[in-house]
Amino acid sequence: MTPKFHFQRASLLMLILMFVNFLQAQQSPGFTIAFGSCNRTDLPNNLWDDIYNSQPNLFIWGGDNVYADTANMKKLAAFYKQLNEQPGYAKITAEIPVIGTWDDHDYGMNDGGVHFKAKAASQSVFLDFMGIAKDSPRRKQEGVYWAHHYKTEDLYIKVLVLDARYFRSDLTPDNETSKRNKPNPYGQGTMLGKAQWEWLENELQDAAPDVTLLVSSVQFLSNEHGFECWGNFPHEVDKLEQMLVNSVSQNVIILSGDRHISEISKKQVPGLSYPLIDFTSSGLTHAYRKFKGEPNPYRTSKVVSEESFGLLEFYAAERKLVMKMVTDGGLTADAFEMHF
Secondary structure, X not given: OHHHHHHHHHHHHHHHHHHHHHHHHHHOOOEEEEEEOOOOOOXXXXXXXXXXXXXXXXXXXXOOOOOOOOOOHHHHHHHHHHHHOOHHHHXXXXXXXXXXXXXXXXXXXXXXXXXXXXXXXXXXXXXXXXXXOOOOHXXXXXXXXXXXXXXXXXXXXXXXXXXXXXXXXXXXXXXXXXXXXXXXXXXXXXXXXXXXXXXXXXXXXXXXXXXXXEXXXXXXXXXXXXXXXXXXXXXXXXXHHHHHHHXXXXXXXXXXXXXXXXXXXXXXXXXXXXXXXXXXXXOOOOOOOOOOOOOOXXXXXXXXXXXXXXXXXXXXXXXXXXXXXXXXXXXXXXXXXXXX
């Protein structure tokens, strides 16, 4: 009887181990994305170890990756070189894929748009920084927008990186209140430009991805603060929302930066079968620590006004996405959960 007892005990232990492994697999995300924006090379870069320790499968730059504010391409390249030589970031790039977009300070002109004279040269330096091959089609395109695809055995994530600088029309200063900008007259100006809009509409006619991420360097939903945002072009907001309603892509989520705060906004867009989320993560090295509040009718999280990065954890079996705002030390300041 003893051998049988040992056999039964061994089988029971094996089943327990299998169950524990199953639970661990269920608790571990099948794919993880970290993203962030607003990174100065002259300030302490304290979050790279936390980003690395979150074990992301991908890191996405949301813009203001360096603060150069220059039309001198040698100076711009020197800022990127300094970032690449930062030990924490170098460890990321050595082991984790990195994609992303730019915003005004790495574009080269504060609040800059279509009229920045060095934008074509700046794009070339940006693509060098991102490690894009010299013979890539991206080198022949105006603007840094691009589509990226990530597939696991049971998950398909599509990332559409937008360019909210190269084609963006002039802003309208607000000379009547304390705000910096006010919305353009309805129908005046563009965020993305004709070619990028056509590209985006085509990319959204794709039903295959489980989740599609739109990376916008500026906020889409929060539109009352007076700084840069899609709300400065209200007709463009309507255009994108209607495009999402008419598209076959499901579970489209916007990732944004720029603001030196992190927050999650949510809107029920008429005709859209899922809530539209705008996850803002900013900044990596400096934050709006004196933040005392601002209107955002779509805010569904706390406002994190200290250095932070965004984390998206995809659980394929549960069809669940957990979005976290993470601060120094790997602390989760707030989180939001949705199913897809």
